[in-house]
Amino acid sequence: MASNQLLRAIGDPNRFFNAIRRFFSHQPTSTTPPSSVESSPSDISKSADKKSQPVSSLNELELAKFSAIADTWWDREGPCKPLHAMNPTRLAFICSTLCRHFRKDPSVARPFEGLNIVDVGCGGGILCEPLVRMGATVTGIDALEKNVKIARLHADLDPVTSAIEYCCTTAESLVKEQKMFDAVISLEVIEHVEDPAEFCKTLAALTNPGGATVISTINRSLRSFAIAIVLAEYLLRLLPKGTHQWSSFVTPAELELMLRRASINVQETAGLVYNPFTGRCSLSDDISVNFIVFGTENSQ
Numbered sequence: 554m555a556s557n558q559l560l561r562a563i564g565d566p567n568r569f570f571n572a573i574r575r576f577f578s579h580q581p582t583s584t585t586p587p588s589s590v591e592s593s594p595s596d597i598s599k600s601a602d603k604k605s606q607p608v609s610s611l612n613e614l615e616l617a618k619f620s621a622i623a624d625t626w627w628d629r630e631g632p633c634k635p636l637h638a639m640n641p642t643r644l645a646f647i648c649s650t651l652c653r654h655f656r657k658d659p660s661v662a663r664p665f666e667g668l669n670i671v672d673v674g675c676g677g678g679i680l681c682e683p684l685v686r687m688g689a690t691v692t693g694i695d696a697l698e699k700n701v702k703i704a705r706l707h708a709d710l711d712p713v714t715s716a717i718e719y720c721c722t723t724a725e726s727l728v729k730e731q732k733m734f735d736a737v738i739s740l741e742v743i744e745h746v747e748d749p750a751e752f753c754k755t756l757a758a759l760t761n762p763g764g765a766t767v768i769s770t771i772n773r774s775l776r777s778f779a780i781a782i783v784l785a786e787y788l789l790r791l792l793p794k795g796t797h798q799w800s801s802f803v804t805p806a807e808l809e810l811m812l813r814r815a816s817i818n819v820q821e822t823a824g825l826v827y828n829p830f831t832g833r834c835s836l837s838d839d840i841s842v843n844f845i846v847f848g849t850e851n852s853q
């Protein structure tokens with residue numbers, strides 16, 4: 554009987570992976586958020602207003618996970634450790650691609666001078682701060698008010714970063730306000746939104762004609778299940794259990810197609826290889842786990 558169930562589960566990767574996840578977490582179902590990432594409804598009620606959005610990117614279950622860890626954004630040894638470790642590497646990719654596209658000199662101190670950039674799902678501002686230091690005019694938005702408050706407090710510690718504009722809102726709300734940017738960046742967010750294809754269209758609508766879009770996320774592969782979920786969440790406990798749903802990951806080909814349908818042509822894709830044992834991250838051709846894409850708006 555048990556072997557029949559196992560065979561049926563192996564025939565369906567999602568069921569197979571959920572069975573393994575339940576084994577590690579001792580959870581009855583995979584859709585219930587584990588207690589380590591649960592949050593009170595009052596935290597979630599402070600997220601950007603869902604009802605006013607025609608096509609909302611908000612997934613309240615996903616937002617609850619971020620609400621639970623909101624105080625830890627700037628703790629480099631906490632749940633955001635991998636994001637801090639990946640930051641210099643993803644910035645190197647952003648710097649080289651944006652400088653090439655906008656004909657900026659990457660060797661100067663403020664290469665992004667004159668560029669208007671939005672960081673969608675900015676969290677505590679880990680990316681916004683270096684972007685503003687590199688000369689960009691930066692808007693950071695996040696669906697959770699807690700995150701925006703923490704980002705604001707941290708940015709105000711320094712006169713340069715205090716120029717960042719933070720707002721608790723969604724990308725779709727910015728579209729309704731007819732806001733547009735030279736570059737639209739959204740790192741490690743798409744795997745947490747309600748509808749990734751709609752989200753790509755929204756990011757494209759925020760991108761100026763001829764502008765650029767940068768997205769990073771996690772591939773839906775066997776390796777990402779082993780590394781980003783089993784190793785990172787259950788064995789090394791770098792992230793709270795249940796942070797990621799393997800079935801919500803998108804492959805590089807799927808992301809490229811969703812962006813193409815939104816008039817964004819992917820020009821460059823790179824792997825972000827994070828070694829959880831050394832804490833080091835590097836750019837690589839290996840896109841089997843974390844990857845980052847740079848695309849350009851081509852509606853003209």
Ligand SMILES: C[S@@+](CC[C@H](N)C(=O)[O-])C[C@H]1O[C@@H](n2cnc3c(N)ncnc32)[C@H](O)[C@@H]1O
Pocket residue numbers: 610611612615616619636673674675676677679680694695696697700722723724739740741742745746747
């Ligand atoms: C993994 S964190 C990434 C934070 C930041 N982009 C970084 O990489 O340092 C995902 C963030 O996206 C936010 N988020 C999730 N869904 C969102 C949505 N639909 N609109 C805006 N922000 C969202 C969460 O609140 C959280 O701060």
Ligand SMILES: [Mg+2]
Pocket residue numbers: 741742744745797
């Ligand atoms: Mg994620």
